[in-house]
Structure formats: structure tokens, C-alpha cells
Amino acid sequence: MKQHFISGYIFSLLSRKYLIQISIITNMLRVQFYFPIYFFLLFGISTFSSAQDNLLSTTAMREDFQFVREQLFNVHANPFSQLTKEKYKAYFDSLEAGLSQPLSVADFRQKVNLALIPLGDEHAAISIRNANAQKKAPVWADSVATNISYQRLGDIGYIFARSFATRGSKDLPVYERCIDSIFAVIRRDGVTRLAIDVSSNDGGASAVGNMIIKHIFPKPYKSYSMSWKRSEAYLAKLTSWGFSDEHYQKAAPGEMLHFQSGTVVPAKVSDPFEGKVIVIIGPATFSSAIMFATLVQDNAMARLAGESPENGHPTHFGEMYSTVLPNAQLELRFGVKEWVRPAGRGKVNKLVPDLPCGLPSNKDVPMLVKQLQW
Helix, strand or coil, X not given: CCCECCCCCCCCCCCHHHHHHHHHHHHHCCECCCHHHHHHHHHCCCCCCHHHHCEECHHXXXXXXXXXXXXXXXXXXXXXXXXXXXXXXXXXXXXXXXXXXXXXXXXXXXXXXXXHHHHCCCCCEEEECCHHHHHHCCCHHHHHHHCEEEEEECCEEEEEECCECCCCHHHHHHHHHHXXXXXXXXXXXXXXXXXXXXXXXXXXXXXXXXXXXXHHCXXXXXXXXXXXXXXXXXXXXXXXXXXXXXXXXXXXXXCEEEECCCEECCCCCCCCCXXXXXXXXXXXXXXXHHHHHHHHHXXXXXXXXECCCCCCCCCEXXXXXXXXXXXXXXXXXXXXXXXXXXXXXXXXXXXXXXXXXXXXXXXXXXXXXXXXXC
């Protein structure tokens, strides 16, 4: 994958007060840099309330900066993948030293965004908690029963996997029943080809993608390898979500748990699909939806069609953890697991479709499916 220096030229549009920090990044970092991700990280659109115009004191901001540092260094899967621990500490020190005057929450958020860049984590984000703004966005985890839908297109079956989102382990059986029922209908329909559309799927639980796989691929296949850092903070999250992992619980805080790529033998299902399969991906495909498509491609289960994802990569940090900064009340999110694709680190870290084609601007993917030669 092509490497880039983070140059002053790329950030020439930044206001003058951020040029010092960018200069520091330029001198200290040489990272795998994906401009769309980090441009959004720095300039992500937020809705600000009048309460956010209150200024944070330098003491409050430095306390929050220390909190961010501790969270990243102690909980993140691999915070030193781009910088050594010493260099990352020095980078944090330089950013904290620049907190010399009170700032609004919005301006302080920009400072924290700079601290996240060296992670190389496409899930890492710092956001303003705003209930009004959050209500405007669809929460797919609240509608799991309709996140996977099906329609017949002549001799083609079309599954629209809108999201794999869950509110915890209690939602997985709901997905299981939904997917089982869809494949029962597919079998009754007698379609000979099946398109699975994850082109707008922003992820969720990877287990949902695995439920689909066992219906389309009965043979053993190679899984992702994974590294997982043990932390008390994430253990508390797991417990609150209703998940339990004895191996993780018994590990010492700070210990890295490594799981090699293994062979998955899919469980038998009542209504397996034995015809031809294609998976549609797109710029918005992200996180566990990318993992699903990567498993399909790396194990030659089916071909991928569409466009490469803009922000996600097959090998990545995932399994989201979130916490709230004590003073600014900003929400910090990042991954606690590092996932490596079945094909290994030697393969380019980009999901490239086998059948490249532009997705329709009107989002009529079923029409594209009918027109594709596959």
C-alpha cells in the first residue's frame, strides 16, 4: 500500500492556529494515511448547541487529555502501530503543552482529534454528545428484524443487508431467525442466483455476516486472525452488554491475547443455497460488513461486485469501545481488537471488487444486479 507523508500542503486549508500541530505531526509521523478518513476525523460535521459555546479551562482540558492518553495506551488494541510509545508520549506532551488558553468544546474536540491520528484506527472518533442530533440519524440496532430483507428478481434472489447492528447478544437470535426464514423463502422461490447487497452496510456484529455465510458456503473456510488487549475498562463494557468470555476475564490487565486464523466448519442449515452468489460492496461498506465481504473473497466463496469502500479496510482495528471525557463530556471511541484478513498482511489492505462497476446514483441496486453479467 502506498505510503504518504502528512504534508503541510494537504492541510493548507487549516486555520493558522492548527499549523503548529500539523508541523509536529509531519516531523514525527510516517503513517499509512487514508486522507478521507482523517479529513473527516478532523472536520467531522457536528451539530452544536449553545451549551457547547462555554469555554473549558486549561486545567479541565489537560485533565481530559490525560484521560484520553490513558484510555488509548491502556485499552486500545495496538496504540503503537504507527509510533513507538516514546514518540507517541512526546506527541501527546506537545499537544497538551499547546493548551494554553480556554477553548470551546468544539475547538477542544479538534485538538483531541489530532491526538487520535497516530492510532491508524479508522474507527477512532471523538464526538459531541448531542441527543437532538442523534435522534435525526437512524439507529439500525433498534430495528434488527428488518435489517436483513429479501426480494425476488426473476431467477435472482436479492438480499439487502442494510446493517449488522445489535443492542447486545440478545439480538443475535433475532437475526438468526430472520436469516433462516429468508433462506427458506429463497429455497421455495427456486432462484438459481443470489445477490447479497452490503453496499450501504456500516457494520455491527460480525456474527451476523457469519450467519449468512453458513447458508451459502457449506465447506470449511479460513477465518480472521485477531489480537485483543485485556483491560478492566473493556471487561466492564462486555459485562454491561451481556457478553462473557472466560479466557478474556482470566487474562492479566494489559496482556495481549492472540488468536491465530483457524478453520471454520459451518453448521448445517435447513435451507442452504447451492446456486451462484455475488456480493455487492460500495463506498459506504464498513467494519463488520467489510469483514463479511473479505471472508467471502479470501475464501473464494463468491465474487464481489461494485466499488471499493472509502473508509474501511480488510485488516483493521475493530470491536468498538466508547467512553466519555470527564470535563468536556465528549465521547471517545476506538477499537480494542486488531483483525487481520485471512489472506494475511501480505495482500494489499484494500477490498477490491472482482467485478468493478459504479453503483447507481438513485441507489437502485436491484436494477444493477439484474444488468450485471455474472
